[in-house]
Amino acid sequence: MTATDHTHVVVHPDADLLARATASRFLLALIDAQSVTSPVHVALTGGSILVDTLRAVAADPLRDAVDWTSVHVWWGDERFAPQGHPDRNDGDAHAALFSAVPLPPENIHAVPGPDRVADVAAAARAYSEELERYAPEGARVPELAVVLLGMGPDGHVASLFPGRPSLDVDALGALAETDSPKPPPERVSLTLPTLCSADQVWLVVSGEGKAPAVAAALAGTSLPESQGGTDDGSSVPAGRVHARGRTLWLLDLPATTALPTA
Numbered sequence: 414m415t416a417t418d419h420t421h422v423v424v425h426p427d428a429d430l431l432a433r434a435t436a437s438r439f440l441l442a443l444i445d446a447q448s449v450t451s452p453v454h455v456a457l458t459g460g461s462i463l464v465d466t467l468r469a470v471a472a473d474p475l476r477d478a479v480d481w482t483s484v485h486v487w488w489g490d491e492r493f494a495p496q497g498h499p500d501r502n503d504g505d506a507h508a509a510l511f512s513a514v515p516l517p518p519e520n521i522h523a524v525p526g527p528d529r530v531a532d533v534a535a536a537a538r539a540y541s542e543e544l545e546r547y548a549p550e551g552a553r554v555p556e557l558a559v560v561l562l563g564m565g566p567d568g569h570v571a572s573l574f575p576g577r578p579s580l581d582v583d584a585l586g587a588l589a590e591t592d593s594p595k596p597p598p599e600r601v602s603l604t605l606p607t608l609c610s611a612d613q614v615w616l617v618v619s620g621e622g623k624a625p626a627v628a629a630a631l632a633g634t635s636l637p638e639s640q641g642g643t644d645d646g647s648s649v650p651a652g653r654v655h656a657r658g659r660t661l662w663l664l665d666l667p668a669t670t671a672l673p674t675a
């Protein structure tokens with residue numbers, strides 16, 4: 414199904430196939446990008462389907478066709494917690510994938526936690542500086558080949574939540590969220606323009622509980638406050654993410670159940 418010229422919806426029968434197909438698609442995207450450029454920058458995030466996807470990447474034989482030494486991993490968002498804390502997204506990714514592929518530790522760009530910086534604002538500043546260090550001459554952020562995003566039932570992506578001022582930050586780089594409705598409250602997130610600067614953004618969404626937010630995002634509308642939305646007609650955060658190249662919605666069947674039938 415095609416939603417717009419650059420936004421496409423792909424539906425897999427269930428969550429397991431969604432994770433495995435996204436994993437193969439991700440590996441092919443890395444291999445493809447590596448045929449024309451090096452290094453290749455990607456951004457990952459947290460959430461259950463994303464971690465399942467990273468596990469599937471580790472189990473996919475195509476992983477051996479990737480030159481992991483030229484892959485750089487960034488975080489779409491990270492919870493402000495010390496290294497090794499179970500809240501952190503990077504711990505899950507390490508267990509699911511990084512421990513299984515020869516990705517050099519210096520290519521994994523972790524967001525600093527309270528064990529390294531004074532507060533979440535300092536963490537966001539440090540991450541923005543790190544992004545700039547890897548950006549092409551004159552740019553603020555690296556060229557992200559693929560950004561993988563999960564989505565919450567309220568339509569949030571990374572740590573950009575409905576109705577929060579973070580959604581209106583128009584600078585490239587990272588921002589601090591201090592009052593996330595999803596715990597923990599303190600997080601660092603890439604800004605919306607940074608997500609949209611990527612060549613491709615893939616929104617990987619599973620389950621019927623997210624079906625209303627999928628429908629709202631694709632229609633560019635809000636959700637009622639009772640579902641964590643703003644009820645003001647503005648698009649849920651996920652509906653505001655449009656990659657420079659291709660925006661892919663990768664869904665399982667239950668996540669499509671609120672979409673209008675063609």
Ligand SMILES: O=C(O)[C@H](O)[C@@H](O)[C@H](O)[C@H](O)COP(=O)(O)O
Pocket residue numbers: 458459460461462463490491492502562563564565566569570571572595
């Ligand atoms: O740190 C986080 O909490 C995430 O990055 C967040 O944006 C997540 O991807 C969605 O909330 C989906 O998470 P689930 O798949 O677990 O619902």
